[in-house]
Amino acid sequence: MGLKDKQTTKNHNLGQSMRHAFAGLIAVAHLERNMRWHLLASILVLVGGWWLQVDRSEWLWLILAIFLVIQSELANTVVENVVDLLTDQHYALAAKYAKDMAAAAVLVAAIFAIVVGLIIFLPKLLWLI
Numbered sequence: 870m871g872l873k874d875k876q877t878t879k880n881h882n883l884g885q886s887m888r889h890a891f892a893g894l895i896a897v898a899h900l901e902r903n904m905r906w907h908l909l910a911s912i913l914v915l916v917g918g919w920w921l922q923v924d925r926s927e928w929l930w931l932i933l934a935i936f937l938v939i940q941s942e943l944a945n946t947v948v949e950n951v952v953d954l955l956t957d958q959h960y961a962l963a964a965k966y967a968k969d970m971a972a973a974a975v976l977v978a979a980i981f982a983i984v985v986g987l988i989i990f991l992p993k994l995l996w997l998i
């Protein structure tokens with residue numbers, strides 16, 4: 870059960886809801902190149918955090934940054950799909966605003982993640998040199 874099924878009625882139970890939610894996660898990773906970059910960056914951050922032995926509060930900031938970027942990319946993808954569905958690829962100014970603003974949400978989250986990464990990793994990396 871996943872995105873290939875033709876169900877259009879409400880989910881009947883929590884298990885079915887979860888399976889569709891996971892299908893959405895797999896679909897966004899398959900379809901969105903940017904999401905694959907975010908996942909790769911997340912893995913690098915996790916490896917870097919382990920290598921540089923960040924402490925508990927630093928882990929919380931790093932995990933928050935990772936989740937914010939992934940959440941905003943998910944929301945961006947939702948907006949893109951809904952806009953494409955509604956406009957059928959025809960130009961509309963509101964569609965442009967919606968897509969550009971959703972992309973801006975990802976940009977803001979990515980800037981936050983970069984700032985967090987610099988604050989946590991830069992002093993540790995400089996100390997290594």
Ligand SMILES: Nc1ncnc2c1ncn2[C@@H]1O[C@H](COP(=O)(O)OP(=O)(O)OP(=O)(O)O)[C@@H](O)[C@H]1O
Nearest residue numbers: 903945949956958959960961962964965968969972
């Ligand atoms: N129906 C539309 N009407 C007006 N402008 C559109 C429409 N569809 C897309 N655009 C413009 O084209 C740009 C690229 O569209 P696309 O569907 O690739 O979204 P995107 O936000 O760039 O995707 P990604 O975040 O994956 O790079 C949008 O940011 C928007 O400015």
